[in-house]
Amino acid sequence: MAGSLVKRQGFGTAPVFLTSICTILGAILFLRFGFAVGNLGLWQTFMIILLGHLVTIPTALAVAEIATNQKVQGGGVYFIISRSFGITIGGAIGIGLYLSQAVSTAFYIIAFAESFSPIFNYLLASDFNILVYNYRVISIPATIVLILLAIYKGADLGIKTLYLVAFVLFFSLLFFFLGTTEYAQNMESIPWDAKILNGKSFFYFFAVCFPAFTGMAAGAGLSGDLKNPSKSIPRGTIWATIAGMIIYMVTALKLAISAPPGDLAADQFIMQDIALWGPAIPIGLAAASLSSAIGSILVAPRTLQAIGADKILPNSFVNDWVSQVRLKSNEPVNASIITSVITLIFVIIGDIDIVAQIITMFFMVTYGAICSISFLEHFTADPAYRPIFRSKWYVSLVGALACIFLMFQISVFYSIMALIIMAIIYQTTSYYKEDKEGLANIFQGVIFQLSRRLKVFLQKADPDSKEDHWRPSVVCISSNTFERFSAFNMLRWISHKYGFGNYIHLIEGYLSRETYKEAKECVNRMVKLSDSTKSRVYMDTIVSPSITSAIAQVIQLPGVSGKDNNMIMFEFSKKKPEGLENIVDNFKLVKSTDFDICVLGSSEKNFGFKQNIDIWITSKDYENASLMILMGFIILGHPEWKNARIRLMVLSPEKELEKQRNKIRELIRTGRLPISLNNVELNEHKDNIEAKSIINEKSKDADLVIIGVRTEAIKHDSIGIFNGYEGVGDVLFVNTNKEKEIK
Structure with a gap:
């Protein structure tokens, strides 16, 4: 029988862009960015944005490059890593990536519940005098609805929802940028250094804000549902990354010129006071958080489904079960069920601050691996590596080194913990999976190139020069x-x-x-x-x-x-x-x-x-x-x-x-x-x-x-x-x- 047994959905570049940009413009933009500007000042906030994109831009370029080198199937970033680094190490990173995506869904839903804070405050101050002290009354029902949406409607309805969410998010930001304040009208110059005294440190806020930039690879998770992944993933990922960076920088500038540092640091809903129509901000926060949650709950099951299809998990029955898809729509229903259970558990727990830092570490490990793959592939000069889109080797190297540096700047403890967990997963995966050719081939190519360059260098040196120290x-x-x-x-x-x-x-x-x-x-x-x-x-x-x-x-x-x-x-x-x-x-x-x-x-x-x-x-x-x-x-x-x-x-x-x-x-x-x-x-x-x-x-x-x-x-x-x-x-x-x- 000709053709594929499973029909592709045939999505284009727009869903990749929307999934990525809606994950990038999440809760941190609305809730914590003013806090950062008030504590650090405008120029240091710009530095956070630029430093964060020192990781995300090389990663976006590396994703684009690796994606155009081969036919990309389901699994997104996991597929890209595993087919370049080998199934074993790709599977280890893929499991960590999946867990971070699954728990991220819970994180975004809790942030979605936070957007109802103005309504809860109104209910308490009104004649109703209703005190809502537990956000789970919103987060748990929202999780259940989202789970049903993912299992029964999947990517098709999810993509349609993304269009609606992106529309709401756009108008929410538009109302914010059109708004003004008396402080802004009296502003004579840009307050680059204005900040509160005794504020928190730079890397504290980098740790808080960096998860906002990690959504750039979310769109790649839809690779199995795209008509032309090698074309859509590079375009959508790069456009979303650049657009997100511009929006964050313009937002920081708008906050700095619209409110004094004390107000920015004290009021997490300061954007509501600046916006032309205040309610647009909590609505935008709800839309941004919901969009990020939708993006994560669409991507995570596809990562798990691809992991199961590669027989990475230790049990063959589990591999077969999670890799099953609904033939008509190509939806990974079983993987969605597992993802939903993990999400609901962490939503019920409620406080995921500690887990959120580990999530960040897993994302950093993943991004570092992607940049490393791109750098090593450049260095090996493998004739089989012929991407249509090419980044520069030094860009990928900077991205990889930046990931390692920033991981340990954010938290030495959580960095070591993330690496230990990844090592345990890798050892477990290696025990059940013997294929190590991908990793071996890359490093073998690196050694070949190093050996060749060193030999040529030594040959060009003066062969008749006197050696100070003889060696046999x-x-x-x-x-x-x-x-x-x-x-x-x-x-x-x-x-x-x-x-x-x-x-x-x-x-x-x-x-x-x-x-x-x-x-x-x-x-x-x-x-x-x-x-x-x-x-x-x-x-x-x-x-x-x-x-x-x-x-x-x-x-x-x-x-x-x-x-x-x-x-x-x-x-x-x-x-x-x-x-x-x-x-x-x-x-x-x-x-x-x-x-x-x-x-x-x-x-x-x-x-x-x-x-x-x-x-x-x-x-x-x-x-x-x-x-x-x-x-x-x-x-x-x-x-x-x-x-x-x-x-x-x-x-x-x-x-x-x-x-x-x-x-x-x-x-x-x-x-x-x-x-x-x-x-x-x-x-x-x-x-x-x-x-x-x-x-x-x-x-x-x-x-x-x-x-x-x-x-x-x-x-x-x-x-x-x-x-x-x-x-x-x-x-x-x-x-x-x-x-x-x-x-």
Whole structure:
């Protein structure tokens, strides 16, 4: 069957605009705005309006942008967030948004009851002498009528009611602006600073007034009933936000020039005294409050219905039940029933001041999330993100940061409470819903862009400039990745804190479909290995016909840090050193690229208890000494070696022992050698005893031995330079390109 099973209502832009503007121009405009002007003065009230719209305008633009990027269905703001941030986090924010919308309905109905205050005062002062002290006589019946309206007539009659309410609201404000007072007639200039003494603080009034600006996204909640949501939501939302800001600023100016600050601060119905026809103000208040209540009770069930349709709630039966709609009109009847119960409960409670602050926090969290989505989507440069309408990334960033800042300025306690509640909802949602792709994709895109920009920046920097502090950027190549883990362990220790590591698994052969598939499978295995050890090593593979061609390719690879690699690591088994000859044969090739070289001779000891590192320095090999010491301390930076100590083992002929002792002391005294003198051991090298024998004896209990090897010695002794250390465990042979300076 062609077409949708559920017929759309086909509303245009006007309902979006009216729902938003009627929610924006609510009870606070009539009841509390004069109070703010009297306490703060005109210019600070303007600052409240501008600061509030520093949040709402970026949010309106972000809603418009995200809405034009995709086909918007039912659920409004919830749909926009969930389809951009992923179902899990979108569902968490959506539940908080729904609760704030549902409780907001009760808030507006109580404000509607407040509009009857002049009538109650008249009844008390008249011959009837009737005292009405409980506004519930109005709020509860009004709630019941509104519930019946929402359940049985839904959006169709609700939209028609909005037109009537908007008409009344317009004429109420018109009577206010046409009115004048004797104070206004005697006003010579605009009283920018006129205010009462010892008034309340700026952020107190910001907290009071900000909910007035939060209605801008209300129209988006009708998305499931719109003919063209991608067109109507941006237009209606932006127009309502701008119109609301202008009306609030003009209202503040009118109040400031029409009454003294004391009257503004003392009389919550001061607008009635200013208006051309006084009764228009309580009528307008009733209309504004009623319109906001209608807007909320129309939007909240649609948010809940969309949440149920996405299976966000923990029970499948509840999800199915709340997601059901009346087929003929597309009305979410079941969701409306739940919303009505929540609304009635809070209306009966009556005092929702504390809850109102939490509502504000939920709205701020929602707006902050929308602005964050817009900013992140800009930053990721995802080709799939192609909105027809585009905001600027910095506008969204300002909106997101403003939300966070203002939340904590309003109330640290309620901000933390709102965030904790959102975290609990998120954890609960995550438990029942495994889809996290939306959030993961966005942050993955952010990381990609950051990585690209950083690498380009580093590449543009002077590559030949002298670095004050050397750090290793190591690439290790091995074909024994899954047989011996020593090289991988050494690389992850080096790259944990101070260095960078890139581990390359060599697959010998020519690139083909089979070797390509094998390489992909190996990478997956290596990533799991890396993840299980929580390493910071980048894992990869290379297919090459020989070790020489592989080395030639690997040393040309860029480093994972964005800078070129400066060290290569090889590994061989001391028990079966079959790969040692290949290492020696390619030594000259590597040295031609100015790389430092480390060769790890691994043993069955597997680094023992990781308690002792012995560094051997000879009088003929001070060129490698600095790099050896640096490598020792870099390895100590890993938690697995945190309890280890370094012994500096100096091997020198008897006639040079005193000279070496003085040299070591001077290096320690000047701080160039960060080691205690107690950890330095001088060893006499007699002519008739081979150095390897001394090392085997003195370091037999060491968990790692670091030995320097000179290029000339490798040319002379070939693989013999690495043999003969059977008496010790794992050995790291170090050959530096140039002497490192330890500062």
